Amino acid sequence: MTNSGLQVRTTRQDTRGGSQGVDAAELIRRLEITPEDLRLVRSYGKIVVPQIAAYNTLFYQWMERQPEWSIFFSDAVRLTHVQQRQMQHWQDLFEVEQIDEAYVARRVRIGEIHARIGLSLMAYFAGIDHSMRIFKHELYDGSLSIDDYTHVSVAVSKLIHADATLVLDAYTRATSQKIADQASALLEMSTPVTALWDDILMLPVVGIIDSNRAQDIMSAVLRSVAETRARIFIMDISGVPVVDTAVANHIIKITRATRLMGCQSVLSGVSPVIAQTMVELGVDVGGILTKATLRDALAAAYEAVGIRLVTADGRAAGSRS
Amino acid sequence: MERTAAFARVRDCLVVTLLGETTGRSWESLRSDLLGRLGASGVRGVVIDASAVAVVDDVDGRALADTVDMCRLLGARALVAGLSVEVVTALILLDAPLDRLEGEASVERAIERLLQGADDGQP
CATH class of the missing domain: 1.10.490.10 (Globins)
Incomplete structure (x- = not known):
């Protein structure tokens, strides 16, 4: 730990x-x-x-x-x-x-x-x-x-x-x-930072984020980033029930910290309610890449590291259209 | 005066390696040195290599952000390379103005990213 x-x-x-x-x-x-x-x-x-x-x-x-x-x-x-x-x-x-x-x-x-x-x-x-x-x-x-x-x-x-x-x-x-x-x-169980793919890390956050936990998440993520030299970090917050200004600030700090280490953060699992609160709270969301679902975040991550998924017969996979 | 930075030209980039401890004064001389070279050489990007930096205070955080902004004004994109976990944590805890600061894991990767063009890595 x-x-x-x-x-x-x-x-x-x-x-x-x-x-x-x-x-x-x-x-x-x-x-x-x-x-x-x-x-x-x-x-x-x-x-x-x-x-x-x-x-x-x-x-x-x-x-x-x-x-x-x-x-x-x-x-x-x-x-x-x-x-x-x-x-x-x-x-x-x-x-x-x-x-x-x-x-x-x-x-x-x-x-x-x-x-x-x-x-x-x-x-x-x-x-x-x-x-x-x-x-x-x-x-x-x-x-x-x-x-x-x-x-x-x-x-x-x-x-x-x-x-x-x-x-x-x-x-x-x-x-x-x-x-x-x-x-x-x-x-200790709450920060399972996992390597999803080469250069891609993922952390599902479940439960309430307080400053203690945000600190823990940040050090766990930074350590993993330093270790794996990942380029993309996906933080899935679909399991976070409430996002207030403090939580939003913690999230922004984490994304800034990973960016300093050369790793772009992608926020996924942003529910409509959370999107609404974040904007209403005046949280500066301009600098953060956010996606509604983990699937979209993963697609963005693949794109960012230059991976294109194709099916066995050569068609593009994973596109929704 | 003690040297606090070393400069090197790598392809189209200027690499500034920070050596040891920095102060407000040394940042000033570093900056004028860096910006002078930048104006003359016409490079596309600047890499500030901070891998030798072990300790930072809020002056360093602000100076780093200012330097990056000044480089941008001269038409060059600046990246910070090789920040350690401890230094990043300290900068975050010090509430340094990091909004416009971008980092890379190593000098090599930073140069790669700068030469790839400005569109990469932006949200």
Whole structure:
């Protein structure tokens, strides 16, 4: 692939690396988590952590009835492993001393795992909700006053919301990374400059042309032109849905660049709509050779490089008349 | 003064080979030299061989376009030969006035095209 393609990809990775998720201090500030909240959560932890095995049993009784059960927990070893991790996870929450980067990293990790295995957010939130019901009702021994219980409840909610924020963030980042990867893969596939004949290159452009892609197209085309010393470059834009001023300018730049290297560009696949927009936008189309169809462009290309097609019995081929 | 261009007469064409880095000043002396020779010799075409040029700035882009225009005024068609991919990309990114600039892959091909006549290669 072209050098510029590689550069584009590395830049994208850099920007991704720059925004490494949610910051612990920011999370504490936004959710207004106080040391008092953490103390309340820990005090409630003294009630529920000893019963964590009971939580596990209750949760997986519920989990068995969920549609995800058969997909994710068919393997007994895996099930035990996940259960261990989950109990640790809750213990971590109920014994929290302070919300620091390490705590955040552990929570984010959970989100990343969920995102990677493709667990839906609906299933995740249903699980959280059910866990809360177990912790707040089924495992509650009634030892707190109503006031204390309310305070505890608010504090626990804050930590749960912090969790949800981190998990959602991890989900979002996993998804946008997937999209970015796909986009760069698509970009690499999107500039197949082909030699149609001696001296004739062709590139079918499908999809939207933005400046990134125009840059990619240009370097791919110029490289091919330099390599093959082609005289004609046909750019077929029948697969380009919209041509606005920016796209038209990109196209003109590409044609100018090839002309500097001794290669005439022919634009083909210009639809009536695109012809109309280009003229209405005031794009200077005087210098570009354009054809309505790829067939016409090819005929023009043959003519330009001095090839005449004849049928086996010597008649001129390819003429429409 | 350092020489920035070499001239050669090939058949009916004048070949100007750019040597190394160019500046606004060197372009000026190159141009007067070139146009002087052009007026005297009555050649049909000019080939500006830029294959030794590795770096360009916007001054070069404009100077190149101006030189081509001036040649045209003296009745000779001018082509730029041997531009590298990097130089072309740079000229495009610099938004150089390239509308009237025409190139060829090599000096040989440029001469061929110039001698074939003005009708070739035009849209």
